[in-house]
Amino acid sequence: xxxxxxxxxxxxxxxxxxxxxxxxxxxxxxxxxxxxxxxxxxxxxxxxxxxxxxxxxxxxxxxxxxxxxxxxxxxxxxxxxxxxxxxxxxxxxxxxxxxxxxxxxxxxxxxx
Amino acid sequence: xxxxxxxxxxxxxxxxxxxxxxxxxxxxxxxxxxxxxxxxxxxxxxxxxxxxxxxxxxxxxxxxxxxxxxxxxxxxxxxxxxxxxxxxxxxxxxxxxxxxxxxxxxxxxxxx
Numbered sequence: 001x002x003x004x005x006x007x008x009x010x011x012x013x014x015x016x017x018x019x020x021x022x023x024x025x026x027x028x029x030x031x032x033x034x035x036x037x038x039x040x041x042x043x044x045x046x047x048x049x050x051x052x053x054x055x056x057x058x059x060x061x062x063x064x065x066x067x068x069x070x071x072x073x074x075x076x077x078x079x080x081x082x083x084x085x086x087x088x089x090x091x092x093x094x095x096x097x098x099x100x101x102x103x104x105x106x107x108x109x110x111x112x
Numbered sequence: 113x114x115x116x117x118x119x120x121x122x123x124x125x126x127x128x129x130x131x132x133x134x135x136x137x138x139x140x141x142x143x144x145x146x147x148x149x150x151x152x153x154x155x156x157x158x159x160x161x162x163x164x165x166x167x168x169x170x171x172x173x174x175x176x177x178x179x180x181x182x183x184x185x186x187x188x189x190x191x192x193x194x195x196x197x198x199x200x201x202x203x204x205x206x207x208x209x210x211x212x213x214x215x216x217x218x219x220x221x222x223x224x
Contacts, residue, residue: 031210032210034212034213036215041218041220042217042218043202043204043215043216043217043218044156044202044215045215046212046213046214049212089155089156093209093210094210095209095210096209096210097209097210098144098146098161098163098169098206098209099158099161099171100156100158100213101158102155102156103155104154104155105154105155
């Protein structure tokens with residue numbers, strides 16, 4: 001079974017706009033979260049991660065927010081580009097657990 | 113740098129035939145290794161993981177098996193394929209337990 005789910009299966013974004021992808025998780029013991037990007041026919045690629053002792057982490061054009069109170073995770077992509085079109089997965093795990101639990105994914109389509 | 117290889121990239125097999133998918137990792141030692149399956153339009157389902165040579169943990173009871181004959185080699189096998197075994201098989205590695213996982217390019221398996 002999956003401990004992590006996503007609010008929306010698809011997201012259409014205008015090029016240049018910011019994207020927000022949401023994820024809800026059910027395991028309150030989870031303390032490590034990752035966002036992956038998967039392009040068609042390829043394996044998932046790591047985007048950014050966050051541990052439970054943080055509530056925000058920034059990368060290049062991406063920001064991950066973690067709200068442990070409501071068990072919610074989000075990925076923000078700034079100035080969305082056509083190359084950002086992909087399926088985005090959130091994943092979670094807990095200390096000393098080798099297993100990542102993945103959500104179903106959100107398909108992001110960038111409109112030119 | 114570390115790289116992960118999977119082969120074959122695509123495979124079409126008849127029902128009842130055997131299966132052997134191979135995954136190798138370069139540039140690291142004693143990685144944790146994982147096999148996932150991804151059905152079309154779905155998230156990733158963990159099948160097996162290994163923390164060392166000869167150590168295999170199974171997550172989903174099924175007609176698949178895994179082996180780790182060498183430190184950086186992970187093999188997924190089946191004696192008799194079922195139609196339901198069709199999917200996208202992904203191998204991944206990580207340095208530790210609570211750590212990001214790096215995915216290979218995947219094998220697209222179609223069972224007819």
